[in-house]
Amino acid sequence: MSVDLRGVYKRLAAHFGPQHWWPGDSAFEISVGAILTQNTNWSNAALAIANLKKERVLHPARLYKLGSRKTAQLIRPSGYYRLKTKRLRSFLRLVISSYGGSLMRMGRVPLPELRSELLTVNGIGPETADSILLYAFGKPSFVVDAYTKRIFSRHHLISDLETYDEVQSYCVERLPQDPGIFNEFHALIVRLGKEYCLKNNPKCNSCPLAL
DNA sequence: GACCAGGCACATC
DNA sequence: GATGTGCATGGT
Numbered sequence: 001m002s003v004d005l006r007g008v009y010k011r012l013a014a015h016f017g018p019q020h021w022w023p024g025d026s027a028f029e030i031s032v033g034a035i036l037t038q039n040t041n042w043s044n045a046a047l048a049i050a051n052l053k054k055e056r057v058l059h060p061a062r063l064y065k066l067g068s069r070k071t072a073q074l075i076r077p078s079g080y081y082r083l084k085t086k087r088l089r090s091f092l093r094l095v096i097s098s099y100g101g102s103l104m105r106m107g108r109v110p111l112p113e114l115r116s117e118l119l120t121v122n123g124i125g126p127e128t129a130d131s132i133l134l135y136a137f138g139k140p141s142f143v144v145d146a147y148t149k150r151i152f153s154r155h156h157l158i159s160d161l162e163t164y165d166e167v168q169s170y171c172v173e174r175l176p177q178d179p180g181i182f183n184e185f186h187a188l189i190v191r192l193g194k195e196y197c198l199k200n201n202p203k204c205n206s207c208p209l210a211l
Numbered sequence: 212g213a214c215c216a217g218g219c220a221c222a223t224c
Numbered sequence: 225g226a227t228g229t230g231c232a233t234g235g236t
Contacts, residue, residue, distance in 0.1 A: 079234080
């Protein structure tokens with residue numbers, strides 16, 4: 001069975017309107033946000049980013065120079081702060097050692113190579129890598145997350161056993177290879193998930209995606 | 212006070 | 225390769 005994912009996208013877009021993702025003023029800020037929001041409510045990640053901005057360290061070299069203790073203190077509201085400090089610093093080492101601290105230079109690397117490189121960083125898995133590629137660098141890398149899996153399996157588009165790569169292929173094969181569409185689609189899925197497809201108490205009756 | 216949130220690495224079987 | 229566990233905060 002082949003579901004019209006383009007149609008799904010159009011309906012969500014018509015229902016919710018533009019989502020204006022990802023909130024952030026630079027590729028670096030978006031990348032940091034992608035790590036800080038792992039398994040975490042965005043509002044908590046945003047508190048941490050606000051702290052980094054206030055200290056004027058939302059910049060690769062400055063943040064690295066800041067050191068672990070101070071970084072951990074600033075990103076505390078995002079949760080898992082010791083773990084995320086390590087992860088941020090692993091990412092920073094890549095940016096600094098391979099690209100001289102320039103996200104601009106990093107963004108010139110072709111998608112497949114850059115994705116592989118990001119996945120070598122401790123703490124960057126497929127979702128975080130794809131979020132950085134899509135939202136920080138504007139590359140057509142489709143982001144799959146818990147909402148995508150939950151919604152698609154509840155609507156019987158996929159089984160709940162599918163792996164990350166399988167769900168990603170499923171979507172990529174059914175959508176135009178356009179970063180603008182990938183961007184909006186994922187944001188709309190998250191919006192739908194938050195409003196209609198909660199873990200325990202789904203108000204699925206009124207779901208705009210009656211498939 | 213329980214439950215949840217825009218994951219990932221690592222241990223163990 | 226599948227399954228389980230640690231990581232931690234702030235909002236509802």
